[in-house]
Amino acid sequence: MRKKILISIGIFFIIIILALVGLLFLSQTQYFRNIARTTAEGIVSSTTGQTFTIGGLEGNFFNNITLSDVSFIVEGENFVSVKKITLDYALIHMLNNATLFSKVIPVDELLITGLDVNLIKYSDETWNFEKIGSSEEKPTENQESSPPNWSIILSKFLLTDAQITTDDRAENKVSKYEIPEVDLSVKLIDIYRAIDLDLKNAAFNAPDQNISITGLSTKAYYSDEKVSIENLKVLFNDAEIKLNAEAENLTDKPKFSFDASANNFVIENIGTVNLETKGSGQYISSNDIRANATIKIPESEILQKKISGTLEEISMSGTTMNISGGNFDSDLGVIKLDGDIDLNRIISKTGNHNFDITLSLNNIKTTEIFSLLEAATNTPSELPIDTQLGAVLNSEIKATGNWEEFSDLGVKADIKKFEIKGEQAGNLQLSGTADYSSSGAGVDINLNLAEVNLGSILADQNFYSKITSKFDIQAKIPLQGNLLENLSADIEGSFEPSSIFGINLTDGVVDVSYENQILDIKSLALNADKNKLVVSGKSPQKLGADFTYDLEVENLSFISGISPDLAISGTLKAAGDVTGSLNNPDITIDGEVLNFSMDEKYSAKSIKIDGSGTLSNQDPDLKAKVNIDTLAINKKEIREITLDVTSEGAAINADLNIIEDDQFQYKMKASLLDLSSTQKDIQISELVLKLEDTTLDNRDNILLTIAPSSFVLQNFNLYHNNSSALADANISNNGNIDGSLKLTNLDLDDITKALEFQTPLQGTINANIELQGTMQNPAINANIQTQNLQYNDFDNDNIRFDLNYLNQNMDLNFVISNDSVDILSAKGSSNINLNLNDVGKSIENASINLSIDSSGLNISPLSSLVDDVVKSEGELIIDLNASGKLKTPTVNGKIELQEAKLQTKTIRNEIGIPKALIEMNGQKAVLQTLELTTGNGSASFQGELDIPTFSYTLSGDLDNFLIKPERISAALTGDLKVKGEGEKVDISGKITVEKARITIPDSEPKEIPEIQYVDAEQDEFEVESGQEENYFDKNVALNMQVKLIRNNWVKGQGANIELKGDLDIRKNYSQSLRIIGDINVIRGTYDNFGKVFRIEEGIVSFSGGQEIDPFLDITALYRVSSNNIYINISGRASEPKIALTSDPAMSETDIVSFLIFGASSSDISSGERSAVGGIASGLAGGIAAAQLQRLMGNAVSLDVVSISGTNLEVGKYLTEDLYIAYERGTTDSIINSTNITYNKVIVEYQIFKNVTIEADIGGENPGADLFYNFNF
Template structure:
């Protein structure tokens, strides 16, 4: 027994050793490459036999006992790769397998790539590849748990059947999976990925969710959170579903920002311009109770809605409410679409409930207000809309209200079967121009009522009646007194039983039938009579007028319409055109059909026509004959005068791809002879080929002819000739005859081919006369061949004065594929003249410069590339004379020389003489691409008459320079105004300034006057109205005004001097700074001449040029001195009167006007004080007399003045010596004279002598200083 036990012991030990050895051997073997290759082969074979796809493993590493690494795992389906995993790591436990559980505690796929493609049958390749080849024989009892499922840096491309690929990049997934008898649970703890699609914004998704069937076999989603973001938008989804089978869920979509740019990529038909935001909350206990809450913000608008539904019934039951607040749909949509969508802020509520899936079970009610309704540029105002819908019947009531009028629309629409409708419209005081706010829409007020009742909307089958009444209305200057339309539509025909609109002097009526389809024929009678077209043309914004009467019939169908009738018109005026009287008859059929089907006749006769060319009469007849071709016969007779007329007769034939004009007769009578067509002529246009045959006009020895063919292919042969054509009759037809006469002969020849034509043009004009100036002649020749045009031109004024131009210009012509020309290559032109008399410019330029004389010599060459030719040579003006009309300055002698170079124009010399003065200049202007770039010019003036008009006269010295970019030059320098006379339009010194006005103050003492209420001492800055070119100019000019300068008007004169600075920055406003002082002078107020003792006119800058005035004058009456102060802005001066010694206010005016205080006036004088003041204000008449005397004596610059007290004269002998004298004209006659010597600007010596005993002889030394 012991031996047996011992044997068993050794056997057990041996067995254990064997098992251990086998286990060790298996462990060692399974770790070898041989085993892993064997395992890889068996796995590949098993998968290939089990699944429809081809799954292969490139390499297996690790141990099968718990940690395996699979490399290069590929899944292919039908020859294409569906998935590829470079590295797949699996960590699992073997012992739980014996308990019926597969425990994979780690499954990691690194950088997997998926290629999902949907086939034409709708199946996805990946799912098909993993489908078993044969159904499973039973169910597995294994429980599967994957504790750490990860995808790292995954990529996928998803290509649905539509072909629009979706890509996923850098996807990260961390999840857990449990599958067992209680059910399945799949929990995604973290999911991130980048998603993109061509043409759509890139986006990222991030979130987590859980799906389980543990509690409910149909599934549940305990949690779901997803966040989607693009560069511009972001949204989140939070949801729970406790029982998917019972449809129990709660989901909320929150949109923080839905960018318009993103949404427009998906909704291209209605592109938004505003971002959206909001929430949508959807809950369901079951499908029997589904709730939706909606809140959306769009721009300034809000949309809130709530809906409930029972979706379990055969006919779903639902109710919903939608609230709108400040919703402007027009403002949300892009302009290209929005122009057809009304604008305005919509507020209101829409409620709906119903049963079923069709509109028959719907009931709805709407109450909406649209504030600021606008469409197509019209501002309609506020719209209120109330609507009801029940049993497929809609009732509406819309009211439009605004300052521009009111409109109401009410009625019902029944859509049971064919649509039935009954609508009423009322418009009251509707002003379309106020709504449109456009000048093109005329003013007016519209009043009307209308009613439409009927069935159907198809013109062929509808039955409807329209009743419209137009109440008294206005449209622009036209007034509509009444109007009425009664019509009905039946069987495709519109029956108008009454159509009438009546206005002052006008009436329009229509009665009859108009067919709306081609199955019937209509007949409509219409009349129009208007004795005054002016208001109707004014509605269209066109000037004109006249009277018209039209009566006719329109018969047939839209495809074969016939119009017949007659019209008479008289005194027609339309813009620049006019007709005294006329008559028109017409009878044309086949309108609306093919062109060749038209037939009929139109005859028109006009008398007293002015259409740019006056005609005594114009008559025309057009006859059209239907047939295989459209054949139109035309006759025209026009008469201008007894010796000027036109007669034409011919046929115009339209054929497919061919139009032919056959001229049977053409006669043109002119003052110089009669032109006639020598033979019938034919002009035919067939496709791109023009052929002219027999076109020849002749008048005595004058001939014009055209013969030949021009086409877009093949040989060309066309010749046009003009022989001895007299120009004077042609010039007589022009609205402004320039006095042109002469004889012209010319010839044009076209040969070669359409791709390489040859063109020669030759012309000559002899015995030319223009504006009364005779010219010897003009000849020119142009030859085109190959790629160049040769030019030769000679203009001969007389044997000594002529201009020659010759050379070549690169040009390529062709009309084989339509007319085409191309300029390229090098240009070579030379223009020269030894002397060209410029007198002809007086005819060509009858504007600001007149009486032009002088000789122009030139020698200019242009060489080089056509786009960048290089000019060289010179232009010179000698003995130039002209009158600058706006300045009244006549230049007696002027010389100019310009030298041209490729990059500059050099002003070599400029000189001119005018009166006793002269100017000179020189400089340089550089060029860039043949446009002036930089300027450097200087001009010197010496006693130059800057202006010599009746209003202004000034003589100046000065030096000016212009430098800098030509588009923003800077002009600097100094101007000395030696002497001048200025008569401004401002009436600051005349009597009209001092009529009754609150700015006139009479004070009883001599104090500094206060500024007027609201007066500012600063000039306002306003936008400069100078031209756009002047805007860029910079100015820095100092103006010195000498003492011999005067400001005068009809009654007063003031001697001035001063210094001004004119400044303007580039792109800035013009400003003037400085002070003008009054040296001496007189100021006439209410007929009395005040002596100006001191004064200033101060410019403080700004572009309004409204200087500050400070003038003081004195007038002596007996022992009284009346003092007048003129202050304030020149645009609104303030006059203050005071006296020494001090007088009451009433006495100041009495002494000024009557020479004695008011207390010394008689009762009649006191009562007539105002009338006496008006009668004594006669200074304007005496001043006008003084001006006339001065002009008659030729001493208008001597300072001659006249008043009701005497006559005076004064003149500067030099800049610093002023001599004056006067002669009294009153009963106390006397003479006086004075000499004033200005020692310094502030010190002067005055000596005077008088025959009056009250004045005597005086000598004064005066010191003046402005504080």
């Protein structure tokens, strides 16, 4: 029997083992895993009403499970996704009797990798996680359930590479939060009855908020009776934070304590703070919290200022917090704080808040405070204070107050002391009381100022002042209701000698009060050197004011001191009185401004104002007259302006007369019909424009309506005989436009004279223009026609321009005809989305189809359109068709210029253009020929231009081509090639210069601000000098060979010099100019200081270096008393070496004596001999310019007197482009005892912006040398 039982038991265990083995094998099959995966997906998806998927499921289910690519989709968008979840456990251990008996679920490890959570806030303010749940939760009975009596022990939880994204679509803001790692273990006793957490390490990053948390670790415990946090350590943005905290008796009057610190806590743009705090307390009830704490701030740095301090005790009893021992010491000074704050409403939700605080500031350095403000605002230049004021602030203020809601705040302040004192700022002292409530504010203060400088305080020396005064001020200022009805104030004080805005006050007194709507000015007087303000009044018998005023200002320039943008000058005198209600006082004024000027644009001999009245909207009573005598606006003088203003009922009438001179006078009578109306209607009953012998006037009233929603012009009309100008316009705030303009037989001569055109137009104009629609989508119809138009030599019978625009389609027609023949016509259309608010953008996208034809258009108006052209004549023949985009059109056809002549300011000789032909082929322009003639010379050019890229290639030949810029005449022969793109230009070629004549004027002022050219047939015009631009250096490349052959002369001011040479001029983009070659002086003389100099031989060599520093080799001869004195100049121009020799040989003193006095040093006086010795030694070691000036005297007005090494130089600028210098050396004569002076002359002439000619002349006998510089 026993055997059978044993066999039965054995068979049972075998079956169990086989079942377990079978289950083990079954769990490893893909079929089982698919069932488990789909079952889990179905349960979660059906429960939540969303989509839950598991990409892969692995593990043996007995000790581990691994899920991969887990995804939870909410409303079609990813909510949670996990790359991998691994759960390690021991199923056998879980099923152990001891484990089951203790009701503990042990989990070895839970690993989560690649967690990605997306939190979406929709535009309706709901979140995506709120969509989870297929049906509404059933309400549960309100009963407290006990936690399950099962516990979970998780030995290791590791989360890596996690990310949380919040997408706030309501605010269009996306934030990302990174969790690199969380490593912890946790015990959940009865799931949540007690939690024991051991956080070993955690990290968290929020890049958008600039938050980084690393190294977070702590041990925490939670139960119904106790919460504790032990040894919490964390690096928050590299700041070390520590915390220990504990709370006990959570269910009955809990007690709490804490000890925390933060080290090296960086607040961006503020500084680094260290903080220590410790405290404890007990929560008795919501109305009774008892606690004590201390706060220490170890040495910290705020805005680069050191600070430390303590709040020795912060205690709380009931709802009242007491602060005592607040003492903070810093680089700013010392701040002390004590007081009580009752937080009753915050804590108990009933009653009011109250506070009683005393704040003391001792020796606070304003410089440091302002520096803090500067750093905090990060805009130091915008701070309205001088951050280096150097004043010291001391104050003691006791403030009490209460509030239920912050809008009900009431504050009373007892200002025992408030003082700012500094050497630059002066001394300001204030004491008294102040109060504030939602209904009003009040002050009762005593203010003393001693030499207070507003310029130093406001960091603006335009407000420089030294104010010394004493004032007692009492005021009640209402913040609700009518200000004038409820305001009361009493100001009494005096000024001692002070200055402000450049006005020196000798004395002043103020005694003014306002109460019950009565302004009582007992005394108000400010007296200055020659300025005064005196206001005297008496206590009014009824509401309002009753006082007179008298104002005198000697110079209004003090306004410029206040506002430097306004340059105002003149004198002012004004007097009058003010009576009646302050809401609408009756004011009289009798004032005059003399010699007024503003900003050098406006000036007047006198401005007189005489008026009286009130400006009540309902019933104005106004009578005023303004007279302006000799007004100038931008140098345009107007003889007189008068304006008379009167009121009639609710209307204001104005009568304006402007007399420019006897020929031009203007008159207008207008009325503002109802001042009280929101809509302002202005009726112009008379408008007269007298333009020489033509008078334009209106025949019907013109009405202007200015309303909040629109501007309307009705019936604008001006007539002269059969000529008229009529207009109407209605412009609404919503952008709608409806306007028209009609001109009939209007004389263009009158218009151009009124507008002061330099060259008036002759002829008549008729126009009909209509504009409707909106600024963004207008409808335009314009027809403009002129008859018998004359402008310079341009004379045409008729010009007609028609334009029509509607619904993005524009048609235009432009025709010029003469003798009933069309000489120019332009017809076409455009597809353009025209927006009058942004015309530039409209043009960018416009397409065109345009044809232009001309049988011969007179080009004489070119002289008025192009500043450099003085005179132009010839005919322009055009045959063009353009299509495509307006910015990059396709153009075909030709442009031809025939028998044209031009005269320009730059090249003053007349240039003939027998023929010029440009052929347009698509987006390329080909210059087939351009023929130029000047004198007996000629030039021809050909080339191509690519329109879209604006790249071009031109080539030309010059044959004896004559140019005549100012004081220069030269003939050029050679070839040129010019190519470029955009701003870049590359010029190459070979040019020969001959027959050059450079004329030096006999007499010119030293400096000329601009060069003036005068033509007998033209008005004077001028080319003003300006700052050199960087264009040449950056955008110009050169490869030029320049040859100067014989017969090139520089003449004038005693000079007569011939020169020749060959130069290679090279330059790459953004590189320096390089010159290679030699310049030789063939012959030449220079006559000055009564002596003639001759160059024996001379050469200036350019080596092509990066710096233009040529090598000099010059020999000059001056002959005196049968003695030959030689000057030899060699070396680089920057450091020339000069040697003086003579034949026969002489001492250096004798050479100098011969050069200066024409005799040996032994044959001159002792005084002259001393001067010669000084110059001789100066030639060897340098001589002071002042000594040379005294020696040579002031017979010649010199601009330069200097000596460098052995060079003595005296020079004069004859014009801003021409410089002449005279140089001396000395040598001894061996033939006789006389001394002679070597002489050298330097001539520098700037031909144009980057090229200068320099010539050196000097030596034993009359001669010359040439020196070229290229300035860039």
